[in-house]
Amino acid sequence: MDRLDRKILAVLQGNARASLQEIGQAVGLSPSPCWGRIKKMEEAGVIQGYTVRINPQSLDLADTVLVQVTLDSHSDNTLEKFGETLASIPEVIEAHLVSGDYDYLLRIVVKDTRDYERLLREKLYKIKGIRHSRSSFVLRTLKKADLPLFVGSV
Numbered sequence: 657m658d659r660l661d662r663k664i665l666a667v668l669q670g671n672a673r674a675s676l677q678e679i680g681q682a683v684g685l686s687p688s689p690c691w692g693r694i695k696k697m698e699e700a701g702v703i704q705g706y707t708v709r710i711n712p713q714s715l716d717l718a719d720t721v722l723v724q725v726t727l728d729s730h731s732d733n734t735l736e737k738f739g740e741t742l743a744s745i746p747e748v749i750e751a752h753l754v755s756g757d758y759d760y761l762l763r764i765v766v767k768d769t770r771d772y773e774r775l776l777r778e779k780l781y782k783i784k785g786i787r788h789s790r791s792s793f794v795l796r797t798l799k800k801a802d803l804p805l806f807v808g809s810v
Contacts, residue, residue: 669802717765720794724758
């Protein structure tokens with residue numbers, strides 16, 4: 657990837673619906689070479705897809721909870737089953753296997769504390785193999801950013 661590819665990515669991160677004409681004007685290329693670069697980045701897996709950012713409050717999902725989970729076992733089978741179970745819970749929007757004092761960090765969206773209590777009771781606490789969990793409600797998000805592209809450094 658060169659500087660122009662990174663500029664194209666920056667434009668797409670800002671507006672994935674930008675036209676080839678708009679992208680070309682922003683990076684100093686005509687639409688055809690822009691399209692060729694975009695297709696190459698898609699084929700290489702640099703661009704993994706296009707999406708819409710939705711305001712969670714508009715879906716009545718006002719609270720975000722970060723949950724630290726420690727498992728009883730770290731066997732491949734346990735980790736695989738745990739991952740499959742998390743994938744089936746729509747409120748779990750991120751799940752990271754991490755190093756440190758706990759095994760997983762989950763990001764969960766819920767309507768409110770009662771909704772979170774329901775999720776714990778009906779779904780999370782029914783997952784076999786969880787030894788311990790610790791929940792923290794996000795009070796305010798101070799920063800949420802796209803990936804840094806360091807356009808000027810290439």
